[in-house]
Amino acid sequence: MKGKVFKSIVATTMATTMLMGSLTGCAQSSGGSSNGTSTDTSVDTSDKPDTWIADRTIVVQAYVDDIGYSLPNNLSDTPVGKEIKRLTGIDVEIQYTPGDNDAAVLASHLASGSIPDVVVTYLNDSSRPEFSLLHKAAKEGMFADVTEYMKNSKVYKKYLEEGYLPNDAYKNITFRDDLDGAYIMQLSIPAVDRTLEFNPQEEYVGGMYIQKDIVDTLGINPSEIRTQEQFYQLLVDIKNGGFTDDHGQPVYPLGPKYWGGSKDTLDYIVRGYDWGVSDGYNMDTDGTIKHEVETDYVYKKIDFVRQLLAENLINPEFFTMDGTRAAEVSETHNSAIIADVHNYKEIVYQTGDWVPLGPLDDYTGDNARTVRGKTGYGAWAISADSKNPEEIFAFFDFLSTPQGKMLGNYGVEGVHYDLVDGKPVVKEEVLEHLNNGDSEWLINNVGASFGGSGVVFWEYVMTDLDWLEECGESRPGASAGTGFEGAIQIATDYPYKKKLVPGLKATAYLSSEGLEEVKAQMSLLDYREMLVQAMYAPNEKEVQNIVEGFRTQLQKAGLEEFRDYLTETYTEDKESINFYPVN
Incomplete structure (x- = not known):
């Protein structure tokens, strides 16, 4: 029986979850018909566009909260939904069921043995918990083999090319030795590996940020703070500088992460002692694989922070402060240094009060950011019980063609954007809503993604991506001057080096x-x-x-x-x- 291996998973992850039939009633959905999939093969397609696939509804169950919380009231009624229907004949009904976490809901639905036409889920790589669920489902025959469809597709045929897919996606996800076909398609594969390139429009400059006024008063170059010793001395200098916050209270030299106290900030504040670069593991110079706790670096990290605590150089609630208070101590300048924020937070790109600090060198003396090379993001699979799965595959293939990507990310040409020298330029009305963060308008009045600011689903399910090459900008509206100018300027002013270290954690x-x-x-x-x-x-x-x-x-x-x-x-x-x- 399909789903039998998932019974034990459900028992521990979502014991009270109802079966799929019940869940559909309370799930959020958008577009299409609630009657499910229907295909009319008798329709005359002679007067249809070349992109026509079939007159039908495809039901998608999404296990991605960003998708679920950005669904239109009725996707089929949006301009993008109507244009997709005109071009392909497809109505899309997207369902999302909130739960304790998306992986638990996925486990429950697979355990029920009944899923809609398509499932879409998180899947950065094969190490995520979602993959073990998808893998078992594929082995149990719950998904359709799409190998034959790939061969004649416009975009997904690239997955068959040697070297196109990331190593993990090829060997561990789509073309596994223990599967007799291709059942799981990883999404968001870059058309070209640009991971070692630095493009300010695409860069999130995260980590420690310091008040610019303090930088100016101390006369330092924050990018030259590279070692743990230099970082410690800076904290001492701040304490001795008599700096105060907006309420006249002494600042803490080092404050918590903007979003709340977190152990993740250890990645930034003791980077020089981070020997276990692969989730705590690394290879020693003698070729022995060790966990960091087997080395002296564990004590170097502990002793450094203990010294900061003893000398009142760090907020004592650094690891425990709730998100509301952490944002407050940042916004009132009670933290001289925010342990973790990035250039796309309003406090940074809108105020000009903060500049990046460091980053600190790692234990090898290098401050470059490590990248893995080509990676994917997300995955989809077609139910083995779906009708005419080749039509579903063709539809997802269309979404990743240049025409599909432009429609799903920018909207309808001539209505929401114009083509200038072959590149999209967002119209003024849309740009105004985009700059103002008016996601609801973008979602219901346009129905496109706009780089994740609107209907996230469209951008999420695309692949073979190279926005800069195809669109002339890495996010819609970036080249027209947007509210993110400050964020892009920070990335321009504070570029960082990258080094390639391939492989999974x-x-x-x-x-x-x-x-x-x-x-x-x-x-x-x-x-x-x-x-x-x-x-x-x-x-x-x-x-x-x-x-x-x-x-x-x-x-x-x-x-x-x-x-x-x-x-x-x-x-x-x-x-x-x-x-x-x-x-």
């Missing part, structure tokens, strides 16, 4: 066959939580007990077995795991 391989028990045990361990506990420990003896306790727990969880698996995997393929190259 080491922990992605915990999902491999034979490591089920190791994964279950290691999922109970939280290395960053241990670090924070040790940073707030009352004395050095307790710090040592906490660290040694974690080392013991890691060993009992199956570290040696996992280490052996990683070693064998890395020996066979040096690009399989993104360890830093051995010097």
Whole structure:
């Protein structure tokens, strides 16, 4: 019976979730007909456009909250929905069911054994929890094999070309050895690998930001703060500088992440001691794979933050402050340095009060941002029970053609944008709503994505992407001058280097066959939580007990077995795991 292997998953992830038939009644949906899929093969298509596919409705179940919360009141009534119907004959009904998390809802629906025509879900790579669900569903025959459709497609035929797909997408997702066909299509594959290029329109400059007034008063170049020692001295200089916030209170030299206290900020504030570059793992110079807790770097991180706490150089609620207060201490300038924000937050790009700090060097003395190369984002699969799956495949293929991408991302030509020298230029009315952040208008009055500002679904399900080449800009309206000018200027003024370190994070391989028990045990361990506990420990003896306790727990969880698996995997393929190259 289809879905039988998912029963145990549902028991632990969504015990109270109803079956698919019940869920449909309470799910958000947009467009199409609630009667499901229908195909009329008797329709005369002689007077139809070349893009015509079939007069039918395709029902899509999305497991992506960004899609679910950006659905129009009625997709078929939007200008984009009507144009897609005219060009392809397709009405699209998109369903989204909120839940504890999207993966849990996906597990529940697959367990029910009944899914609509198409499922669309998150899937950055094969390490995400969604993939194990999709993989089991494919092995159970729940999805249609699309191999034959790919061969004659306009866009997806590229997936068959050697070297086009990222290594993980090719070997671990779409063309797996343990599947007899192609069932899962990863989305958002770049047409060209531009990961080592720096384009200000596309860059999110995240990490630490410092008040510009403090920079000017101290007479420093914030991009030259590169080492842990320099960072520490800057915090001391700020404390001694007598700086105050908007209420006249002394500032904390280092404040929390803009969105709230978070262990993630360790990536920025102790980057020089981040030896475990692959989810805590790395390869030592002797070729031995280790977890960071087996090295002295664990104590370097702990001791650095303990010193900041002892000297009142860091907000004591740095890791625990709620989001509302964290935003407030940033906006009132109570934090001299925000531990993590980026150039597309209003506090940064609209005010001019903040500039990027660092980034700090990593443990090798390099401050370049690591990139993995070509990657995907999201995935889709066609139900094996759908009628005429070749039509569904053809529709998704159309969405990724230049015509489909332009329609889904910019709207209708002549109505929402004009072509100038072959490139789209957003019309003034649309640009005004785009600049004002009027997503509701973009969603219901246009129905296009506009780079994720409107109906996210269209952009999300596209692939073979190269916005800069095809559209002359990396996001709609960027070349026309938008509210994001400040963000783009920051990226221009503070470019960063990139270095290629291919492969998946080491922990992605915990999902491999034979490591089920190791994964279950290691999922109970939280290395960053241990670090924070040790940073707030009352004395050095307790710090040592906490660290040694974690080392013991890691060993009992199956570290040696996992280490052996990683070693064998890395020996066979040096690009399989993104360890830093051995010097």
